[in-house]
Amino acid sequence: xxxxxxxxxGPPARPKLAVxxxxxxxxxxxxxxxxxxxLLDLVEAVEIAYFLEARRRVLPPPYDIGxxxxxxxxxxxxxxxxxxxxxxxxxxxxxxxxxxxGLQALRNWAxxxxxxxxxxxxxxxxRTLDTASPIAxxxxxxxxxxxxxxxxxxxLELLTAVLMGREPKVPRHSxxxxxxxxxxxxxxxxxxxxCLGPVTQAGCGALCPGCNRACYGCFGPxxxxxxxxxxxxxxxxxxxSPRTLKRLMRSYxxxxxxxxxxxxxxxxxxxxxx
Amino acid sequence: MTTGxxxxxxxxxxxxxxxxxxxxxxxxxPVATRVTAIKRENLNTHTYRMEIxxxxxxxxxxxxxxxxxxxxxxxxxxxxxxxxxxxxTPDMLDHTIRVVGSVTRTxxxxxxxxxxxxxxxxxxGWPIDRLDGRDVVLVGxxxxxxxxxxxxxxxLANRDRVGRVVVLYxxxxxxxxxxxxxxxxxxxxxxxxxxVTVDNxxxxxxxxxxxxxxxxxxxxxxxxxxxxxVCGPRILNRVAASEFLQLHVPPSQVYVSLxxxxxxxxxxxxxxxxxxxxVCKDGxxxxxxxxxxxxxxxxx
Amino acid sequence: xxxxxSVRQFLPKASLEALIAALRDQGYTVLGPRERDGVIALREVxxxxxxxxxxxxxxxxxxYRLTADDDQLYFNYVLGADGPKRYLFPAQQRVVQLHVEGxxxxxxxxxxxxxxxxxxxxxxxxxxxxxxxxxxFGADDPRTFRCEAxxxxxETRRNAFFVAVNCTRPGGxxxxxxxxxxxxxxxxxxxxxxxxxxxxxxxxxxxxxxxxAAQLPLRLPTEAExxxxxxxxxxxxxxxxxTLQTDGLRTTLARNIEHPxxxxxxxxxxxxxxxxxxxxxxxxxxVVDSSALDGGSVTRTxxxxxxFTHxxxxxxxxxxxxxxxxxxxxxxxxxLSTWWDQFGSSGCVGCGRCIxxxxxxxxITEEACAIAATPxxxxxxFAEAWEGEGxxxxxxxxxx
Numbered sequence: 007x008x009x010x011x012x013x014x015x016g017p018p019a020r021p022k023l024a025v026x027x028x029x030x031x032x033x034x035x036x037x038x039x040x041x042x043x044x045l046l047d048l049v050e051a052v053e054i055a056y057f058l059e060a061r062r063r064v065l066p067p068p069y070d071i072g073x074x075x076x077x078x079x080x081x082x083x084x085x086x087x088x089x090x091x092x093x094x095x096x097x098x099x100x101x102x103x104x105x106x107x108g109l110q111a112l113r114n115w116a117x118x119x120x121x122x123x124x125x126x127x128x129x130x131x132x133r134t135l136d137t138a139s140p141i142a143x144x145x146x147x148x149x150x151x152x153x154x155x156x157x158x159x160x161x162l163e164l165l166t167a168v169l170m171g172r173e174p175k176v177p178r179h180s181x182x183x184x185x186x187x188x189x190x191x192x193x194x195x196x197x198x199x200x201c202l203g204p205v206t207q208a209g210c211g212a213l214c215p216g217c218n219r220a221c222y223g224c225f226g227p228x229x230x231x232x233x234x235x236x237x238x239x240x241x242x243x244x245x246x247s248p249r250t251l252k253r254l255m256r257s258y259x260x261x262x263x264x265x266x267x268x269x270x271x272x273x274x275x276x277x278x279x280x
Numbered sequence: 281m282t283t284g285x286x287x288x289x290x291x292x293x294x295x296x297x298x299x300x301x302x303x304x305x306x307x308x309x310p311v312a313t314r315v316t317a318i319k320r321e322n323l324n325t326h327t328y329r330m331e332i333x334x335x336x337x338x339x340x341x342x343x344x345x346x347x348x349x350x351x352x353x354x355x356x357x358x359x360x361x362x363x364x365x366x367x368x369t370p371d372m373l374d375h376t377i378r379v380v381g382s383v384t385r386t387x388x389x390x391x392x393x394x395x396x397x398x399x400x401x402x403x404x405g406w407p408i409d410r411l412d413g414r415d416v417v418l419v420g421x422x423x424x425x426x427x428x429x430x431x432x433x434x435x436l437a438n439r440d441r442v443g444r445v446v447v448l449y450x451x452x453x454x455x456x457x458x459x460x461x462x463x464x465x466x467x468x469x470x471x472x473x474x475x476v477t478v479d480n481x482x483x484x485x486x487x488x489x490x491x492x493x494x495x496x497x498x499x500x501x502x503x504x505x506x507x508x509x510v511c512g513p514r515i516l517n518r519v520a521a522s523e524f525l526q527l528h529v530p531p532s533q534v535y536v537s538l539x540x541x542x543x544x545x546x547x548x549x550x551x552x553x554x555x556x557x558x559v560c561k562d563g564x565x566x567x568x569x570x571x572x573x574x575x576x577x578x579x580x
Numbered sequence: 581x582x583x584x585x586s587v588r589q590f591l592p593k594a595s596l597e598a599l600i601a602a603l604r605d606q607g608y609t610v611l612g613p614r615e616r617d618g619v620i621a622l623r624e625v626x627x628x629x630x631x632x633x634x635x636x637x638x639x640x641x642x643x644y645r646l647t648a649d650d651d652q653l654y655f656n657y658v659l660g661a662d663g664p665k666r667y668l669f670p671a672q673q674r675v676v677q678l679h680v681e682g683x684x685x686x687x688x689x690x691x692x693x694x695x696x697x698x699x700x701x702x703x704x705x706x707x708x709x710x711x712x713x714x715x716x717f718g719a720d721d722p723r724t725f726r727c728e729a730x731x732x733x734x735e736t737r738r739n740a741f742f743v744a745v746n747c748t749r750p751g752g753x754x755x756x757x758x759x760x761x762x763x764x765x766x767x768x769x770x771x772x773x774x775x776x777x778x779x780x781x782x783x784x785x786x787x788x789x790x791x792x793a794a795q796l797p798l799r800l801p802t803e804a805e806x807x808x809x810x811x812x813x814x815x816x817x818x819x820x821x822x823t824l825q826t827d828g829l830r831t832t833l834a835r836n837i838e839h840p841x842x843x844x845x846x847x848x849x850x851x852x853x854x855x856x857x858x859x860x861x862x863x864x865x866x867v868v869d870s871s872a873l874d875g876g877s878v879t880r881t882x883x884x885x886x887x888f889t890h891x892x893x894x895x896x897x898x899x900x901x902x903x904x905x906x907x908x909x910x911x912x913x914x915x916l917s918t919w920w921d922q923f924g925s926s927g928c929v930g931c932g933r934c935i936x937x938x939x940x941x942x943x944i945t946e947e948a949c950a951i952a953a954t955p956x957x958x959x960x961x962f963a964e965a966w967e968g969e970g971x972x973x974x975x976x977x978x979x980x
Contacts, residue, residue: 044873047872047873047874048873050873050874051873051874162873163870165873166871166872166873166875169873169875170355170356170386170871170875171385171386171389172353172355172356172382172385172386173381173382175868175870177889177891178889178890178891179852179853179886179888179889179890179891180850180851180852180853182852182853182854182857182939183852183853183857183884183886183889186661186662186671186853186854186857186858186884187671187672187857187883187884188671189621189661189662189666189671191616191617191618191619191621191660191661192619192644192661192854192937192939194642194939195642195643195644195936195937195938195939196617196618196619196644196645196646197618201939203852203939204850204852204854204939204940205850205852218617228852229889229890230851230890230904231850232847232848232849232850232851232904234847235847235848235849235850235940236850236939236940238940239642239939239940239941243642243643243941306725306726306727306731307676307727307728308675308676308727308728308729308867308880308882309676309678309685309687310685311685312683312684312685314683333683333684334684354678354679354680354685354869354871354875354878355869355870355871355875355878356869357868357869358867380896380897381896395680395683395684397685539895540893540895540900541891541892541893541894541895541900543865543866543867543885544727544865544867546725546727547725548716548717548725548727548729548730548863548865549864549865549866549867549885550863550864550865550885550887550892551864551866551885551892551893553887553910553914553918555918555921556917556918556919556920556921556922558922573834574837577837577838578906579900579901579902579903579905579906579907579909579910580837580900580910
């Protein structure tokens with residue numbers, strides 16, 4: 007439980023919140039800033055002590071709650087995360103990058119130096135790790151909030167829960183429950199789309215199916231997903247190639263098990279066919 | 281379902297084992313209860329003594345041994361907790377709570393004088409209306425002694441109505457004993473047999489060591505006239521029920537209290553289904569003969 | 581004109597508008613089948629033009645397609661994914677809002693007044709499903725528990741007006757004939773329609789139905805019209821997409837808890853919960869608390885829950901049904917077997933939704949049939965105490 011600084015005398019201090027950015031697009035930090043209706047309540051409930059994207063003022067550590075966005079992709083990041091862990095009582099990895107390595111973890115299957123040579127005029131200045139990894143690969147985290155980006159309401163629920171000292175209510179079941187509760191038509195059944203909703207963790211509120219699009223798994227695998235069975239349906243009934251299935255698995259959470267394992271499996275099948 | 285000659289007849293549940301809920305019958309709005317005392321049982325188990333804040337409601341509140349309440353921490357949720365005090369003083373409610381989740385952890389931070397919510401009492405209790413002239417064996421494991429404690433109080437108050445009374449209790453270490461002083465006191469002074477065993481004899485423990493069912497070797501039961509009540513972890517329920525059946529105690533005289541996920545408490549939310557039973561309203565206390573067909577099957 | 585219960589009437593096609601208008605005049609929100617993103621959905625209709633028309637649905641396990649149809653009928657399709665359940669038992673419903681004030685809980689918001697709904701185009705299996713949920717939620721038993729959510733169900737239900745449509749073209753996953761629930765609505769409706777090209781043969785099922793019928797330009801049907809309606813319904817009975825042999829099924833499933841078929845279906849089942857969400861009888865729910873950042877105001881919300889989640893059976897130290905096998909088994913046995921013990925009927929009405937909307941096309945009729953075909957009688961190690969006469973010699977080995 008986060009108790010703020012209740013041990014000190016004087017008026018009770020608000021718990022201090024720190025928000026950090028690692029290799030990422032800033033989208034998850036924006037989710038926090040986009041909580042327009044709740045932002046005022048939030049700054050009343052917590053003191054924003056470190057949030058470079060939102061304010062210049064920085065208060066010294068320790069912090070009660072730390073939110074980390076982004077993956078660990080550079081040697082500096084791999085160093086820095088350990089200090090952050092020491093600075094924060096309750097550390098939360100937010101978003102696909104911080105919880106799975108994110109989209110940039112696609113380089114984990116390739117040669118990153120090849121990429122830097124292709125992209126940068128002077129690749130010798132680029133110092134980067136061979137892999138992009140989730141925060142939990144380098145230090146222990148107290149909670150992981152999935153999504154690309156995270157869902158603002160889930161972020162708010164997380165903060166409320168931490169302030170109250172209870173478990174955040176973050177469902178681990180499929181997107182389908184949210185989709186059906188909203189009464190959305192199933193794009194998989196009624197449109198033959200390769201929707202990952204049945205194996206993906208809920209939390210987005212069935213955002214994509216709500217726009218008549220297939221879920222692409224940005225919240226990562228649900229509890230006990232049966233990816234094999236869904237993949238079989240996609241390949242047999244929708245005639246999707248192993249390459250398509252591999253790509254479905256290897257997107258925002260491609261490096262997160264069991265998406266990784268299944269993606270690798272489809273790659274082997276693909277290579278076996280060549 | 282079979283009906284042997286020696287079975288206790290009568291309806292499965294009676295008004296004695298199932299008083300109606302005072303709260304929760306028609307609302308998800310819990311009643312406020314005040315914590316009046318907290319007793320530490322062991323490292324992660326405390327007993328909370330509570331009273332319903334509203335005096336009129338407090339006076340109306342009745343419950344039976346084996347029933348449970350949904351205790352409520354506002355904004356967090358509810359947990360099903362059996363009532364462990366004396367049903368003859370229904371205005372004073374004990375709930376023995378072990379920290380296992382969000383709700384119980386929040387309750388653990390509650391101080392004397394603070395309030396919690398309550399809906400209940402729910403469920404069917406132990407068959408105390410069928411104990412006349414019977415020997416009674418109570419088997420508890422860990423915190424499973426909590427729903428049995430009201431039965432012990434009842435037996436002590438109605439000692440002349442029943443035959444031999446045996447309480448078998450097992451837990452991990454002597455320090456883990458719930459109601460340790462009471463157990464010792466009963467063993468010393470009460471007209472009942474109390475035997476406690478531990479898995480690990482830490483400290484100066486000189487008593488029995490081993491699983492609670494091993495204590496059965498130390499007693500002789502008169503199978504025909506014995507009523508058994510078991511409450512513990514799943515494995516204990518299973519082994520204990522099996523051992524008593526091997527001792528020829530009829531299935532109709534073996535009672536087990538089961539634990540399940542509960543949300544509503546009155547058989548509507550579906551969470552606690554156990555075969556066709558709803559543990560919250562058909563249980564938590566079941567007669568073994570009613571559940572023998574599904575007992576010990578995984579994932580029922 | 582005089583509408584008589586025993587006499588069937590005829591409503592010309594163009595007068596469907598009058599029916600919708602009459603219901604709206606009486607203050608009903610009329611809900612009917614509308615096309616939405618390629619699926620029939622139950623939504624508000626203001627006029628007949630809002631209803632899906634000239635469409636035909638193709639349904640198979642894990643497959644649904646809506647296509648244009650030359651017949652130009654209103655109700656030539658069957659069910660979409662959602663039905664009246666969504667309105668009687670909302671997917672998300674606030675039950676209580678409260679805050680703590682000193683030593684008491686104060687209720688902040690009362691439940692909203694129940695709506696007045698008219699369901700247009702309800703199928704026989706849906707009416708059967710509503711009757712099943714009535715028993716679950718105690719709508720016909722005033723002595724039962726009735727919290728805010730059940731109260732809302734009962735009142736919405738009591739206020740509701742049902743215009744049934746008899747199915748003349750069953751879908752590819754329908755098996756209402758096997759379950760004895762269709763294709764013709766036998767009870768539970770206020771008005772029932774059988775669609776012909778020129779109009780609808782109308783049956784009146786209640787006093788309320790009679791009052792509405794009195795406002796409609798009904799005429800007596802011709803002999804030919806009645807005969808045609810009967811023939812279409814008879815044909816429908818024989819063109820069910822599926823069948824389920826229900827004889828002895830309840831007992832077979834009760835006893836085949838450890839059948840190897842459960843392992844096979846568990847390899848296919850995604851445990852996504854779609855079947856439970858589209859099932860018109862599934863009633864499981866979870867009430868969750870949510871609170872404002874300052875912890876002041878607390879809202880307790882009831883959500884549709886599914887027995888396919890871990891959380892559903894979670895009891896320390898983990899979910900009781902920790903495998904997909906256990907969860908699928910729970911769902912199927914509940915529908916076709918234990919439901920009988922709980923509520924005196926089957927929990928399945930044969931609507932076929934769970935088959936159509938399963939992302940991998942698992943077919944309840946196929947699974948039940950496979951178990952019935954090779955019953956194995958493998959049950960609890962304690963089953964002897966249950967089966968045998970002499971319980972004194974019960975129970976063999978201790979299962980460890």
